[in-house]
Amino acid sequence: MARKKTILKSHILDTAYDVVKTEGFEGFTARNIAKTMNCSTQPIYLEFKNMDDLKNELYSRIKEYLTETVFKNTRSEEPILNTCLNFIHFAKDEPIFFRALFLEDHLGPERMHDLPYEAMLTAFEQEAKTKALNKTEKRKTFEKIWISVYGTAALAAQDLITLDETTLVDDVEKMIKETVK
Incomplete structure (x- = not known):
């Protein structure tokens, strides 16, 4: 039986968003995001091609926050x-x-x-x-x-x-x- 994913793309995106919100982009590294999630960097690179891919999805989340909240x-x-x-x-x-x-x-x-x-x-x-x-x-x-x-x-x-x-x-x-x- 295949292992069930426990770290989903949405979890990674949520964590990346929280990291940028509290630390700025200085904290936007695969290692720091993984550390915050208590996991390795592997789930990040399984869900996103690279950090630029994650950053582009993060932009959509930020746009939604600014438009719908701020x-x-x-x-x-x-x-x-x-x-x-x-x-x-x-x-x-x-x-x-x-x-x-x-x-x-x-x-x-x-x-x-x-x-x-x-x-x-x-x-x-x-x-x-x-x-x-x-x-x-x-x-x-x-x-x-x-x-x-x-x-x-x-x-x-x-x-x-x-x-x-x-x-x-x-x-x-x-x-x-x-x-x-």
């Missing part, structure tokens, strides 16, 4: 403001994970930049001033807004700035109003 939080009644605040709070609340995803180049900067862009496009569709913009105008508006949001998030993730919620909301609202006219 960007779905309701912090404001204004969709654009909400998207901005969610990104900044993600950086502030999960700094190791934020740095691994958005400050280091492990999953591809364009691919990671597209995730908040897609969230912002959804927000743009919910606001009258931005809904009618064409694709190029939406991209330019996003880039103008995102320079400040990304900078604020990066500084918050590194504990280089401290903003109380009222100041943060006021500053981001002001920046959005200056950009979206």
Whole structure:
């Protein structure tokens, strides 16, 4: 009788996700993931061609988390403001994970930049001033807004700035109003 698999692909993916979330990509090695799972590296290489294959599947999991959890939080009644605040709070609340995803180049900067862009496009569709913009105008508006949001998030993730919620909301609202006219 053949042995039953005890370590499944989903277990490996869950562990890899948890490792990156808590240690960043410094911990994303087959040996470290296997150690965390109390097994050898063999199950990892039986389920994934190589670590890049695991990383690509991990990206899908991360995309789902950001799309369905981070960007779905309701912090404001204004969709654009909400998207901005969610990104900044993600950086502030999960700094190791934020740095691994958005400050280091492990999953591809364009691919990671597209995730908040897609969230912002959804927000743009919910606001009258931005809904009618064409694709190029939406991209330019996003880039103008995102320079400040990304900078604020990066500084918050590194504990280089401290903003109380009222100041943060006021500053981001002001920046959005200056950009979206």
